[in-house]
Amino acid sequence: MVTLTNTLSGKKETFRSLQPDRVTLYACGITPYDRAHIGHARSYVSFDLLYRWLIFLGYDVTYCRNFTDIDDKLLKKAQSVLGDQMRYPEIAEKIIAQYQNEMKALNCVSPYYEPRVTDHIPLIITFIEKLIEKGHAYESDGDVYFSIDSFPEYGKLSKQRVDELCTGARVQPGEKKYDPLDFALWKKESEGTFWKSPWGWGRPGWHIECSALASYYLGDQIDIHGGGRDLLFPHHENEVAQSESLTGKPFAQFWIHNGLMRLDAEKMSKSLGNIIAIEDILKQxxxxxxxxxxxxxxxxxxxxxxxxxxxxxxxxxxxxxxxxxxxxxxxxxxxxxxxxxxxxxxxxxxxxxxxxxxxxxxxxxxxxxxxxxxxxxxxxxxxxxxILGLRLQIVPEKEQAITPEIQKLIDEREAARAQKDWARADAIRDQLTQMGYEVRDRK
Ligand SMILES: [Zn+2]
Structure with a gap:
């Protein structure tokens, strides 16, 4: 008997695949706008372990992990770094290449499918059209929204109650949705930008991408859908709503979430500014x-x-x-x-x-x-x-590399010592020790 914790039931359950000897596995991939951090690394190592384990158990595993290569954050990055948001593919290309090298270094097996959202826009548009036809989505001035009211089971994955979510939620001025909980499937853009759709020019929302790609590559019903715990709500909840509204069938039979990586008791995330990039840690x-x-x-x-x-x-x-x-x-x-x-x-x-x-x-x-x-x-x-994917080659002892950030602390400590500010110098030494550096002063 093999068990896994299924977020849907909140319990450890015996794993059985939908088809004998075959497992379909989908994991939400990165948005390639900035270097991946060690929270991402932990998540993808977790799903690599799961993949290797299923292979060991004798399953033929089809693993799919996407790239969200169109997104607000990516456009903003292209605007600030390259001065033009339409140059976002250049940023995405660079980050994806780096990420793939890092996954290889971490000995994570490449998924069989690694689709990019921008290569699948017609597929996503068709998915949205079908949701509109079935009365689960509506167009509003060039945007398309999913109607939460049309899916009574909303909240079943993340154990949220719609009436509680509604408390205090309001449609903000300028928003074109009817209900504050409705979420965007398609976002209107100005004439001639991004992609042409039945609702005018625009681009897809984030959640619809994973529903469309998972069903295209793995089928309407998949065995395991994975991701970090931070994706549970709203992203995965919304995926369930979209996919199950369309097919009328359960989407993923197992939802597996890895625990988050925390730094100083907070979730590691770009928006909190407390991330450690994989690239930086692999220097040391x-x-x-x-x-x-x-x-x-x-x-x-x-x-x-x-x-x-x-x-x-x-x-x-x-x-x-x-x-x-x-x-x-x-x-x-x-x-x-x-x-x-x-x-x-x-x-x-x-x-x-x-x-x-x-x-x-x-x-x-x-x-x-x-x-x-x-x-x-x-x-x-x-x-x-x-199965654990550890190469077990003897790692040569090496001197730790000094990153610019560490050099800055060393310089600050030198300056404090020169001014005989011993308290400050000691505080910086403690900080460096915590970061894994040993400070030895020359006599
Ligand atoms: Zn996803």
Missing amino acids: YDPMELRFYFLQHHYHSPMEFSFSDLDGACKSYRRLCRALHDVAIGTFSKEHLEALPITARMLAFLKDDLNSAGLLGVVFENLDTLKENQALASAVKQIVHN
């Missing part, structure tokens, strides 16, 4: 150290990021690499791995809601035993390498 750490750090936490729990915890994870990861270094990766059958006591315990943790943290606990408890039993070590390495 090996990608496999970062992946190991994520896998030490259960995918479903929130995770508080700290450099000292990451450093601790690096030490453990190096220990693991040394222990399994001279061992060949096993090619045992699933049945064989389930018959050996230690690997059976490791797999039991994965069967129980993908508990990678528990699995690693079993490995570390048994490191001494593995030294004496090459065949067992080889079986353990097979699971850690193939």
